[in-house]
Amino acid sequence: MSALLELKGVEARYGAVQALRGVTLEVPEGSIVAVLGANGAGKTTALRAVSGTVRRTGEIFFAGKPLRGGPESVARAGIAHVPEGRGTFTDLSVQENLKLGAYTRRDRGLGSDIARMAEYFPWISERGDQRAGTLSGGEQQMLALARALMGRPRLLMLDEPSLGLAPMIVREIFRIVRELNEKNGLTVLVVEQDARIALDVAASAYVLEVGQVVVSGPSSELRENEAVRRSYLGY
Amino acid sequence: MADFLQQVVSGLASGGIYGSLALALVLIHRATGVINFAQGEMATFSTYILWTLTANHGWPYWPAFAVTLLVSFAGGIGIHELVIRPVERGSVLRIVIVTIGLLLLINGAMTWIWTGEVRYVQGPFPTRTIDVGGVAVSLQDIGTIAVSIGTVGLLWLFFQFTKVGLAMRAAAVNPAEARLVGVRVTWMLGLGWGLAAVLGAVSGMLTAPSAILDPTMMQVVLIYAFAAAVLGGIDSPVGAVVGGLLIGVGLNLLGAYVDFIGSALQLPAALAIILIVLMVRPAGIFGRREVKKI
Numbered sequence: 001m002s003a004l005l006e007l008k009g010v011e012a013r014y015g016a017v018q019a020l021r022g023v024t025l026e027v028p029e030g031s032i033v034a035v036l037g038a039n040g041a042g043k044t045t046a047l048r049a050v051s052g053t054v055r056r057t058g059e060i061f062f063a064g065k066p067l068r069g070g071p072e073s074v075a076r077a078g079i080a081h082v083p084e085g086r087g088t089f090t091d092l093s094v095q096e097n098l099k100l101g102a103y104t105r106r107d108r109g110l111g112s113d114i115a116r117m118a119e120y121f122p123w124i125s126e127r128g129d130q131r132a133g134t135l136s137g138g139e140q141q142m143l144a145l146a147r148a149l150m151g152r153p154r155l156l157m158l159d160e161p162s163l164g165l166a167p168m169i170v171r172e173i174f175r176i177v178r179e180l181n182e183k184n185g186l187t188v189l190v191v192e193q194d195a196r197i198a199l200d201v202a203a204s205a206y207v208l209e210v211g212q213v214v215v216s217g218p219s220s221e222l223r224e225n226e227a228v229r230r231s232y233l234g235y
Numbered sequence: 236m237a238d239f240l241q242q243v244v245s246g247l248a249s250g251g252i253y254g255s256l257a258l259a260l261v262l263i264h265r266a267t268g269v270i271n272f273a274q275g276e277m278a279t280f281s282t283y284i285l286w287t288l289t290a291n292h293g294w295p296y297w298p299a300f301a302v303t304l305l306v307s308f309a310g311g312i313g314i315h316e317l318v319i320r321p322v323e324r325g326s327v328l329r330i331v332i333v334t335i336g337l338l339l340l341i342n343g344a345m346t347w348i349w350t351g352e353v354r355y356v357q358g359p360f361p362t363r364t365i366d367v368g369g370v371a372v373s374l375q376d377i378g379t380i381a382v383s384i385g386t387v388g389l390l391w392l393f394f395q396f397t398k399v400g401l402a403m404r405a406a407a408v409n410p411a412e413a414r415l416v417g418v419r420v421t422w423m424l425g426l427g428w429g430l431a432a433v434l435g436a437v438s439g440m441l442t443a444p445s446a447i448l449d450p451t452m453m454q455v456v457l458i459y460a461f462a463a464a465v466l467g468g469i470d471s472p473v474g475a476v477v478g479g480l481l482i483g484v485g486l487n488l489l490g491a492y493v494d495f496i497g498s499a500l501q502l503p504a505a506l507a508i509i510l511i512v513l514m515v516r517p518a519g520i521f522g523r524r525e526v527k528k529i
Binding site for chain 1: 402408409412414417418
């Protein structure tokens with residue numbers, strides 16, 4: 001399998017704080033890869049470096065080509081970024097959020113794609129006109145995911161999808177992510193604090209500490225790794 | 236009663252004009268986060284284009300109207316690109332000062348191009364009145380209401396039912412998020428300035444037939460539009476239009492029936508409305524109070 005996304009020595013900083021110190025990682029086409037780590041380890045920044053919402057140095061390749069430009073260009077290249085904290089347009093309706101997800105598409109398959117999202121998230125069909133800001137936290141996270149999928153991305157990047165959600169909803173979201181990966185071959189890069197659930201879905205993972213990759217490998221190996229177990233799995 | 240209704244209709248005509256210009260202010264406020272103090276001068280400039288085409292080049296009214304809208308649209312985008320965009324990431328104060336500079340610049344340009352001499356713009360509607368159920372209504376008023384409401388309606392359809400309209404709303408409410416779904420936010424902001432210029436042009440062209448065209452023509456109208464936008468809620472497009480109509484009708488009635496106000500004190504009355512709204516209900520009628528998370 002070739003790498004769909006490749007980071008080589010990526011660095012990024014916020015003012016005086018260096019958030020990424022030479023991160024190198026690979027996301028093979030058709031796989032789910034997790035990025036683990038404590039708060040402030042640079043996980044979110046890694047995704048933001050890819051989507052172009054933070055200034056970075058180093059090289060990023062997508063489908064073999066160097067990735068350049070701001071978030072608009074990255075979205076157009078086929079990367080969907082679901083930011084931390086339920087990225088939805090709270091002032092707009094559920095339907096409008098979904099339509100915006102497909103903004104870069106030029107084809108006419110919108111209606112059938114919205115119907116497909118309603119299969120994953122049945123409440124969408126009843127509440128299309130509801131303002132996204134009035135949805136529950138779990139629904140907003142699902143809407144953010146559905147909106148990202150509307151763009152038919154080649155790579156889906158999820159930032160802390162579990163944040164602040166009930167365990168049942170978290171399991172449901174990860175079940176859908178896994179299903180999309182198995183059925184449609186969707187490539188996923190997921191950043192997660194909840195290492196247990198992330199290692200369950202991901203084929204491989206990277207552990208970040210203060211902006212550097214400290215451990216990486218197949219999920220099964222990481223689960224056996226003494227340090228990872230103690231720091232992130234808690235047993 | 237007939238007199239009262241007559242006052243209401245003519246108030247609605249002015250209100251449509253205020254509403255269009257107020258909507259222009261709201262569009263820019265939502266996109267760029269500031270009050271565009273140059274909005275009135277931009278509208279006057281557009282009206283001069285209409286005057287040049289009709290009076291100087293003998294164009295019929297409506298083709299000149301359409302061309303003026305197109306030129307204004309391009310002008311609005313151009314102003315955003317050349318003047319606003321370079322300071323867009325700066326502080327609000329900086330952008331406000333730039334719009335004030337723009338006001339002076341456009342005003343000076345108008346005097347330079349067209350001299351300060353007063354001009355008269357022939358309106359497209361006859362000035363005679365017709366009888367509607369015992370009320371004498373001027374055709375010019377009806378035409379003015381129709382054009383301003385029609386423009387606002389078309390704009391509403393555009394925002395509600397087109398992909399670009401949706402993207403513009405997304406860019407206004409959450410630019411960072413909009414960029415993540417691939418919306419080119421800067422273009423959308425430029426488009427907002429273009430549409431605001433179009434609305435301003437409509438309000439200017441509708442004002443001209445019952446006013447004198449000189450470089451200051453829209454300065455007073457802009458104050459009424461401010462009052463309308465503040466009353467309706469500075470971020471609410473619906474509020475701007477409703478606010479415009481309320482101000483138009485309200486001031487007209489005050490002028491007609493409250494002796495000491497007459498037509499001389501209408502402007503201070505509008506300023507009083509701005510002050511009262513800002514003190515009592517800063518979000519306006521339709522505005523939502525901004526909740527900031529800390």
